[in-house]
Amino acid sequence: MKNRVMPIVLSLIMVLTILLAACSSKTADPTTNPTTDLNTVPSTSTNSPGGVKGKYDPPIELTTVMYNFNYPKFGEGDSLNNNPWTRYLLEQDGIKVNHLWDVASAQYEQKVNLMIASGNIPDFFAVSPLQFKQLHNAGLIEDLTHSYEQYATEETKQVIQDAGPEVIQSAIIDGKLMAIPWSGENLVYSPSVLWVRSDWMEQLKLSPPQSMNDVLHIAEAFTKQDPDGNKQDDTFGLAMDKNFDMMTGFLNAYHAYKGIWMEDGAGRLAYSSIQPEMKTALAKLQEMYAARQLDPEFGIKDYAKVEESIGSGKIGLIFGNIGTSELTQRLTPAIDWIPYPVPSIDDKPALMQHPLNIAGYYWVVKKGTKNVEAIYQMIQVWLDLFYNNTSDEMYAQYNATSDTGYWMNAPIRIYKTFKDVDIYRHLKPLLESSDKEHADVSELTPEERDFYARILDFEKGNSDNRWVYWKEGLNSSAKVIDGYITNKQYQPDKFIITPTPAMIQKKPNLDKMENQMISKIILGGSLDEFDKFVSEWKKLGGDDITKEVNDWYANK
Template structure:
C-alpha cells in the first residue's frame, strides 16, 4: 500500500563518496540573496570512502504513522537505520521529537514550535502543502536554491528533474524556499473504478463502459439482492463528499463531474489558456443533476453528505457497497479486510466509464511536500544533511543495490539462507519488520526507474537480476501475492487513463483573497451542492451560486491565480 517508485539515472554520484570532498567552496560567487551559506567560504567535511570522519550530525523532527513500531530495544534515536547511517555515511540523525502523522498531533506540535520560538531543528520534512506553506511563511527557514545547486548530487538533481514543475509550490517572490520531494504518481495515486466482481458474476452483468451501462449495473446492485441475503440493504456506489468534493484518498467522486467535462475544486486551463476554477463550470451543474437522480433511486446512501474515507471503509468491509473509485491500494486496504470476513467477495479494477464527450475527466490525491532548512543551521549540519541525501540517492548508481542497503534491511526484512533471500516472517529472528519505515524522510525516489520496474512487473515482463535487487532493496513488491497482482492491474489501468487526468495547475501560495475568502467560498459551494443533490434546492440554484461565488471573492482570486500563472509560464 505504501509503494514508492525510485529511478536509475546516469549521474556519477560515486565521485562524491570516494574523493573525500562533499562540496566545493565558492569564494567568487558573491550572490546578493539572504542565503550566505552557499556564497561564503566554508570548510568542507572530511569524507573517506563515502563516510564523514569524524561523524557530523543534523537535527530533525518526525511524524509517525499509526502502527509504526521498532524492534524491542530500539527507538527513534537509536535503531538499525540510525546506526547504519552513522556507520556507513558518518552522519548522525538526531530526532528532537515525534508526533502522530494522522491524528493531528504532529501538525499541532509543529505550530506550537513555530509560535513559541522553541529550538528549531536543522531540517524539517513536510508531507503536505499546508505544512510546507506554514514552515515557509514562518520566515525561519532559508532560501535553498544555491545550497541545493552547490551540494546536491547529480542523481538527486536528476530525480527532481523527473517531476513536473517541482519548484512552483515552494517558490516565494522568485526564491526557492524548500526542496521539493521526488515522489510522483506513476499509476499508484490515480483513481480507477473498483467493482464487486462477485456481484457482477452473480447478476450476469459486464463491467460498465458508459454512463448508461453504469446505471444498469447500479440499479441491479441496489434492487437485485447481490449479496443474496433476501434484503434490500446494499448500495451501488459510495464516495466522499464531507467538506469537499474532490481529491479524497479513498472514494473520490470527482469522476462523476468528469463525465460531464468538469472538475470541481481544481484550477486548470480553459479554452482561452487561462486558469479557471472547475467548481463553477456548467459540467458541474449536469453532474449535480445526475447525482440527485442517483440519490432518488437509492444508488447511494441517504447520508452521503457525511461520507469520508472512514465511512467508505466501513461500507466496504460490511459488505454493503459495490462500486468505489480509488487508487491501486484499494484491494489491500480496505479490500483485504472484506476478504477476511467474506472470502468469496472480490473487488476488481476497471477503467472509469466514458462520459458525454469521451473519457471521464478525473483527478487524484497529490503526492507533495518539501524540505525546509533552518536559517541558523551550521555549515557542518548542512553538509551532513546533503551528504546523507546524496548517499541515499547513490543506491541508484550501485551495481548491487541490495548489498548497498543490506546493513539496515538484512535481519529485519529478510535473511539469507543457502545463498537465497528469504522473506518468510517465521524465518527472521525477532520477526519481520519493514525497516524501510525507519528511514529519515522516506526511501529516495527516482520516478523514472521505479516506473520502469513497475511496468515490467505489471506487464509480466522478464526482470533482470539487478531489477530484482532494486525491488528488494527499495521495497517494490513483486506480484506473487494475488492481491498485489491486482494492485499492478489497477496501476496499468491508471496509466492508460493518464491523458484524461486533471491536475491542479495552481501551485503557488495562498493569495491574500484566498486567505480571507476560501473558507466562505468552500462553505457556499458545499451547501449548494448538497441542497441540489438532496432535492432541497432547484438545480438552477447552481447558477445563483456561481454569481455569488464570483462576487464574494472568486473573481478576485481568479485574477490573482492567473497573475501567478502568467509569472511562471
C-alpha cells in the same frame, strides 16, 4: 511507503503513513518525464553521490527534528540518535545526525510552530507550506539554488522531476530554490480507479465498462436486478459518502473537477467547481439518487459508514484509488473487485484530478548552516537503502521487519512518485512468462520479490493475497495508473502556493456553501441551485480569490 516485505497489517500501516503525510497537498502534471527507466533496478554508490567529496573526515554534525507514526521504529537498544540510520550515516559518510526531538505526526506542525516562535531551529527539518513561507519571509532559511544544482545527484533530481514540474516550482520564491520538496505519491494514489464486484457482473452477465454509459448501465443493473440473489430490493449501484470524497472519479468522467484551479484556455486560472461541467455531472447524480442507484442514506454516512455498506454486500461500484484492493480485502475477503480506468462520458478522455505532488512538507536548511551539501548526500543514502537495494538483509536492517519500521529513523526522505507503477512494470514480464515459478527474481527489490511470491500464492488459491494480485498483478489497479501515465490523463491543480489573504478569510464559508449546493441537488433540489451558488460564490469572495490567484499566476 506502502506494502513492504511484511504481513498485510504492516502494509496497511504504511498506506496510512502516506495518507497522513499527503493530506494537505496539491500537484503537477506528471507527463513531461513520467518516470525513470522501469526496466532495471537502479544501483548507485552511497559513498560518492553527486558532487559531494564522499565521507567527511573528521565527521560533521547536523541537527534536525522529525515526526513518527504509531508503530515501533526502534530495535532493541536503539534510540533516536543511535539506530541503524544514524550509525550508517556516521560510519559510511561521516555525518552525525542529532535529532533534537521526535513527536507523533499529528503533533508535528504545532511543535514546529512553537520551535519557530522560540527562534531556535535545527540545521535542517521538514516544514508545512505555510511554515516554509513564514521562514522565508523572516530570512531564516538558506537559498539552495546553487547547492542543489552542484550537489544533488542525478537520481535525486530525477525523483523530484518525476513528481511533476510544479513540485520544484512550488519551492522557488523570487527565482530562488528555497527548499527541497518532499516529493510524494499523489500522481499514483490520488487518481480515481473504478472498482466493480466481479461476482455481481458474472451473476447478471454484464460486460466490462468501456464508457461512462456502460457504468451507468451497470449501476442500474446492480440496483434493480437483485445481483446478490436474495430476492430483496436492498442493493445500490454506486458508493457515495456525505463528504463527497468518493465522488471525484464520477465527476472526472464528466470532465468536472471539485475544488481545484485549472487553466481556462485564455491564460488565466478558473475555479473548477463553478464550471458548467459540474452542473451536468450533478444532474446525472440526481437522476441516480432518484432511481435508488445511490444509497438513500448517503447524506448522513461518513466514509466509515459507507465501508459498512460495502462490507455487508450492499454496493457494487466504488470510485476508489490504486489501494482500494486493500479495503475490499478487509471488507469482502472472498470477493474479487476488478479495477478499471475511469471512463469518459464522451469521446474525450477522462482526466484525473490530483493535488500538488508533495508529501505535505518541504525540507529547509537554516540560514548559515555549514555543509549544506550534506543534505543531498543523506537524500541519496535514503534512496539507496530504501528504494534501490536488492538485499533482503539490508531491507530488514534499514527498512522494516514484521514488527518494526526502521525506515522512520531516516533523517531526510523524499518519495519516488511512481514506485507502485514501477513494481507493476518490473513484475509484468515475469508474470507473463511461461515458467513463472522459476523466474529469475534476483534483480527485484525485496518488496517486489515479496509481491511476486504473493501473487503466485494467490493464483494457487491463497485468498489472503487477493489484494496484492489486484493491486500489482497483470490486470491490476497499478496497470490502470500506468495507463493514465502513458495517456497523459491528469488534471493538476494549478494553484501551488500557500493560501491568499482572501482564501484564508473567505474560503471556509465558500467551501461550506459548495457542499451544501451539491447535497441539495443530488437529493432532488432544483438545478438552479447550481447557478445560484455560482452567483453567490463570486459575490461572497470568489471573485476576490480569483483575482489574487491570477495575480500570482501572471507573475509566478
